[in-house]
Amino acid sequence: MQRVFITGASSGIGAALARFYAARGCQLGLVGRRADALEALADSLPGTHKIYVLDVTDRSALHQAANDFLSLGSVDVVIASAGISVGTLTEAAEDFDVFLRVMTTNVAGTVSTFEPFVAAMKAQGRGTLVGVASVAAVRGLPGAGAYSASKAAVRNYCESLRVELYSTGVKVVTLAPGFIRTPMTAQNPYKMPFLMPVDEFARRAIRAIDNGVSYIVIPWQMGWVARLLRWVPNSLYDSVASRRERKPRQTSRP
DSSP, rough: OOOOESSTTSSSHHHHHHHHHHHTTTTTEESSSSSHHHHHHHHHHHHSEEEEEEETOOHHHHHHHHHHHHHTTTEEEEEEOOOOBBOOOTTTTHHHHHHHHHHHIIHHHHHHHHHHHHHOOOOOOOEEEEEEEGGGGOOTTTTBBBHHHHHHHHHHHHHHHHHTTTTEEEEEEEEEOOOSTTTTGGGSSSOTTTEEEHHHHHHHHHHHHHHHHHEEEHHHHHHHHHHHHHHOOHHHHHHHTTTSSOOBBGGGGO
16 A cells, blocks of 8 residues: 655645545545544545644644655655745835745655655655645746745755665655646636646646656646746846736735
8 A cells, every 4th residue: 555645635726636645545644734624534534544733834844744745654745835825025024934934834844754764765765745835936936035035945855855765765856837726826816827627636746756857837838938938038038927916915905
């Protein structure tokens, strides 16, 4: 039986991945902040799974959960799916704490998720660590400095880790979602090209994880968009992107 540890399993991408892995007969370690959502998810899945109610910014609690799951036996896949997205403005002093929370959750949370599993996976000579970046990591988006920066950091961190673990048998996969239909994107007040149902994303993501793909953008159309954006001159990009609608700031919500 394969064992899979997933953070951010309360909803969205994490929950969708959990459903696919459970259908395969895997035993899951489900991490999230909302006990009711995790319990409902676990009850809906075949098999018996472990639930860990915690925030990934609590490194000690996260490590305790990871070590408890490791006590059951070897772990095959670890997915750091927990993440938050909210608008931020550098000129707004009250957004600084929000910026820190986004960076701590998205970046440090990914590192803290992987830490307890690296030595165990190296010892068994196999395993896959999966980080979730974003197409938003390719170029900075106005009003989304924290999110864009955090996802760029996740992408580069995962690449560094992949190189560190080269030839150990442990793979590092970076998923870069485009627009996926989840509660997170439901807050976006702008058009989202190639919007993909979350279950379709999960199906494609698991195929990439199975194949040990180092980096993949899903859906593939957004991969081409990302490649083109890298080549757009700054003067043109700045002019167009500056007119883009922005994700609401937490402090601006009613």
